[in-house]
Amino acid sequence: MSSPTINTGGDKITEVAPPSKWHDTFVRITQGNWLISVLAVVLALIVGGIMIAATDERVQSASVYFFARPGDTFAAIWQSVSGAYTALFRGSIYNFNAPDFARGIRPFTETLTFxxxxxxxxxxxxxxxxxxxxxxxxxxxxxxxxxxxxxxxxxxxxxxxxxxxxxxxxxxxxxxxxxxxxxxxxxxxxxxxxxxxxxxxxxxxxxxxxxxxxxxxxxxxxxxxxxxxxxxxxxxxxxxxxxxxxxxxxxxxxxxxxxxxxxxxxxxxxxxxxxxxxxxxxxxxxxxxxxxxxxxxxxxxxxxxxxxxxxxxxxxxxxxxxxxxxxxxxxxxxxxxxxxxxxTPWGTFAAGILFGAFKAGGFAMQAGEQIPIEIVTVVQSLIVLFIAAPPLVRTIFFLPSPERDKRRREKARAKELKAEVKADEEVTA
Incomplete structure (x- = not known):
């Protein structure tokens, strides 16, 4: 997509202009690798967990004497983050505290409704x-x-x-x-x-x-x-x-x-x-x-x-x-x-269910753990940020760049062709 192409039809030759850089970037963001989408969600949840821990009163209280008893701070962080995401799960997928399956599965139906x-x-x-x-x-x-x-x-x-x-x-x-x-x-x-x-x-x-x-x-x-x-x-x-x-x-x-x-x-x-x-x-x-x-x-x-x-x-x-x-x-x-x-249609379908779970579970987080509902909104915004910055996601997770892999394959292929030509010359000699 970076170089012009030639369309030949009969005696007429027409040069096709390449798409603009803005258009190329737009296509890369909207039709990129699905793995980047998954990792963007993971990163957003990690950052969301940091925000939950930073705003939790128990964590703030334990951090005052962190150097004396660091275990208390880490325990408070674990209780805060795990409690929030457990409430998110109970409010969006399945409530294990419900008396029967019919009531336990109701959160998932709310997710589908949202x-x-x-x-x-x-x-x-x-x-x-x-x-x-x-x-x-x-x-x-x-x-x-x-x-x-x-x-x-x-x-x-x-x-x-x-x-x-x-x-x-x-x-x-x-x-x-x-x-x-x-x-x-x-x-x-x-x-x-x-x-x-x-x-x-x-x-x-x-x-x-x-x-x-x-x-x-x-x-x-x-x-x-x-x-x-x-x-x-x-x-x-x-x-x-x-x-x-x-x-x-x-x-x-x-x-x-x-x-x-x-x-x-x-x-x-x-x-x-x-x-x-x-x-x-x-x-x-x-x-x-x-x-x-x-x-x-x-x-x-x-x-x-x-x-x-x-x-x-x-x-x-x-x-x-x-x-x-x-x-x-x-x-x-x-x-x-x-x-x-x-x-993609089915990718959008799955993403819609995920965001429906955020909406349904966000209310459960707010009611059960006193987590601000704005935290869920921040997580959603971070997902967009990370999706729009694939190089950042690849750098954080040490993923190879597609362009680098392409160049590596081209170099490897060039070496193979060079070796084949050399072998043919030796046979001819």
Missing amino acids: ATPLIAAGLGVALAFRIGMFNIGGRGQMLMASAGAGWIAFGFDLPFGLHMLLAVVVGMLCGAVWGGIAGLLKARTGAHEVIVTIMLNYVAFYLISWMLRTPGLLQAPGSSNPKSPAMKETAIFPGLLGPGYNLHFGFILVIIATVVVWWLLTRSSLGFKFRAVGENPNAARVAGIDVKNMYVYGMLIAGALAGLAGVNQVLGTITTGFTAGIDAGIGFDAITVALLGRS
């Missing part, structure tokens, strides 16, 4: 990454989808099933249109999608805020609060495991969305074009791919996926009515999920 919108929005960001676009507009796409799905859910009387389906479709369409605006502007005017999507986030937020304060639009009748009416029962996602659990049908929709995105990127001609544009838009253009249309199509689909996250919030989580803060930061967390998942 992960559902994260996976959907993460898929929208990941798909845009594969086309070489940075979709920061997940928040706006979620808000518009929430408004569309919510309006159908509380404003119409339809049979169960049809009502829910119509709300999902309308919500995803609203998200697709909002994402498609950014794709269209980039394709037709060259406007950078980062700037456009950030601005569209603000437009969506203030637009929804106004609609929630306006009677006859999204505001609940007879209320002065900026909140929508409750969703009707016929539009709400049904539960998957019964009344004692919050996991709902939205998780099934997210699994279907993951499979569809996987098929789209790996088995369809449109997905091949997406990946070609993401790798090198100049070469894709020379090969006959309409790059501008790929930007529009990609952002339409990415917006629909982020819209599915907004639909999940309205029909599966906040069914009593929503406010302008219904996105709950998921649109920005989705960027981290997509980065950790290396812009």
Whole structure:
């Protein structure tokens, strides 16, 4: 990708410009080695443990007489960090203190519930990454989808099933249109999608805020609060495991969305074009791919996926009515999920579950060990930092550099060829 290539077609020779350094760096970050992602999580947990120990009162008290009795400090550090991460496990995977298995497994179902919108929005960001676009507009796409799905859910009387389906479709369409605006502007005017999507986030937020304060639009009748009416029962996602659990049908929709995105990127001609544009838009253009249309199509689909996250919030989580803060930061967390998942559908799915565990277990850490919930946010931020700095991760874990390995292999191959040539010359002589 660092040197020009030549495309020959008949008598015409066309030189293909290499992608920019920024584009090359973007591809390396978003589609790097999965091992870097795993090690980034490990590093973030280690740094998080240091922060937990540093802010713990028991550790601070024991550190006063560290040189007299260092064992007390180390014991306090172990109790603090192990207690916090044990609480994280109990709050997100399985609670060993529960009286039976049904209650013990409930934390994992909460993890899946939190992960559902994260996976959907993460898929929208990941798909845009594969086309070489940075979709920061997940928040706006979620808000518009929430408004569309919510309006159908509380404003119409339809049979169960049809009502829910119509709300999902309308919500995803609203998200697709909002994402498609950014794709269209980039394709037709060259406007950078980062700037456009950030601005569209603000437009969506203030637009929804106004609609929630306006009677006859999204505001609940007879209320002065900026909140929508409750969703009707016929539009709400049904539960998957019964009344004692919050996991709902939205998780099934997210699994279907993951499979569809996987098929789209790996088995369809449109997905091949997406990946070609993401790798090198100049070469894709020379090969006959309409790059501008790929930007529009990609952002339409990415917006629909982020819209599915907004639909999940309205029909599966906040069914009593929503406010302008219904996105709950998921649109920005989705960027981290997509980065950790290396812009692959199943990688994003796994990363979404991991971050869902952070959210579910973070509350257990706060309640059981008095650990500030902001520690979990710091861990998530550190994951992004380490993913964006692969050389740092490789240096810390003494991993070889891919470029160094490549040069070593080239040198070894050159030596082999030199030895073969020398042997041929001796045989000829």
